[in-house]
Amino acid sequence: MRPLHDVRIIIAALVTTAAVVVGVLFFASDYFIDFATSLAMWIALSESWTLLSGMTGYVSLGHVVFFGLGGYLTVLTFGMLPIWAALALSGACATGLAVLVGFPCFRVRGPYFVILTFGLSEFVKYIVVNVEARASKFGRLIFGGPDPNEVFLIMVGLAVAAFFLSYFIRRSRLGAGLRGIREDEIAAETTGVPVARLKLIAFGLSALIPGIAGGAFLFRSGYFEPIQAFNPSISFSMITMAVIGGTDDAYGPLIGAVALVTLSELLWANAPEIYMTVLGLLLVVFVIWVPDGIEGRLRNWWKTQRA
């Protein structure tokens, strides 16, 4: 731990964020605020994904379930609860779901967890689809939610929270334990790391912010529709951003999100399929040939420059 270094990083990050936020709120167009909101959301999501999957190597292919659940709870409670309470509830329920399903399946090692996350998000999606169909609701609209500037601020708050969560967990005892699980789970367990508990904590934490972000995203789109809210391509995008940026440190997902959200702005409007194809190929290329991501490459380059 280097306390002084950490304090400097915190101050630098907060000052930069504040400057960007002020700049965007006072000078930017509506389009740019929308873009910045989207960017902040993806930073929050991909940082959260690395909390579990980057640190422990237990890959979650279904993180969208927390995002969608947050959106659904927020739309259900809209008008009944104040916004902050609805978002808090979304986050709490997402964490609860993660702990609930993580509890049994973290007891076994290997691919079970991965397959479970893959199926779980679809399971919850179809439950919501059927419940909505039973209630004769085909998509729900929201009127009178927070305005775009407020949504932007919420998303920036989530992005900052996710970044620092990720930054400090990596430098904590918890982070050391999680990394131990990734390197050699049996050895970690033998040396007294409470493996099962740490995995649960990491899974719960990594579900928290996606749950809240799902709720906040609802106010941005103004619309809830389960097939879209639980779309597997959302999980896929957060994974790709994290992997491309690099999962070794908190800067990685940040870099990945900036790169891909920008790319998406360039490609999505005209050719969503091309964007998704590029994303898929980038994921393959980075996992095989650049496993430490852009951030890892930059760090190595920086080291050689200074040496």
Next chain:
Amino acid sequence: MLSFQLLIAALATGSVYALIAVGLNLIYGTMRLLNVAHGDLVMLGAYATYWSFSLLHVDPLIAVPFVGLLAAGIGAAAYFFLFQHFLRTGSLTDRIEANSLLVFFGLSIAIENLASLAFSGNPQAYEYLDRVIRIGSASIVGNRLAALIIALCTCIGVLLFFRLTTLGLAVRAIIQSRDAAEIVGVSARKTYLLTFCIGFGLAGMTGAVVSLYSQIWPFMGFSYTIVGFVIIILGGLGNIVGSIVGGLLLGVLETFGVAAVGANYRSILIYGVFIAIIIIRPQGLFGTKSTAR
């Protein structure tokens, strides 16, 4: 409820499921690679059969083995270009499950979206053998019956291959213990290549079979992959016989379940079985505790 008609329908669904699961489980068993793109190979196989039928007027039943060979070729290419490097690089094999999943996931998304660009997102279908055939008190559409027969025969063929041939024995040896198999002279690398070809080939054949009776579209693969995962968990990871039994069992569960509660709940039913199995009996129905790793 327990009518002959439903049993035939369950067998028709279950035999195709078994075929999906065998290919998926083979690759997992030998290399610990979970092929998330398996369903997309099914999709490509279905499109290949569709195009060869509608453009070249090739009989789909004749196309089945050729589509299988084509998919096996894709498997060999995937092995040489992506996974050979993978299995050789120490830092990647250390976390092979996590890394290979991400690679397959990326491939899956890329294949689906490329297919959507190339073939358009609209569902396609062709008419083939659509006369109803009566078997005793039950009736079944001709193309469904054809799919059932091909799928069952292929499953039995794969089983015989593993029981009776030396190559099959080698694959089983690698599944049981890679190191021990290499010591007695089985080439792991050749076996991997063979497994990739068989696994991908079976996925392609499944696609050809599926296209006989069902609509095809670029994003159909995901649901087949999920079904495959459900079955290999059910039958035990790496257990080929378990996959076939598990596939038939899921076919029965799905058919009778849908008959009981309605088609809207099909997905909930499948994923429900899946989550219940993982939570209650993660080593699979026939597995012992020690094989669950």
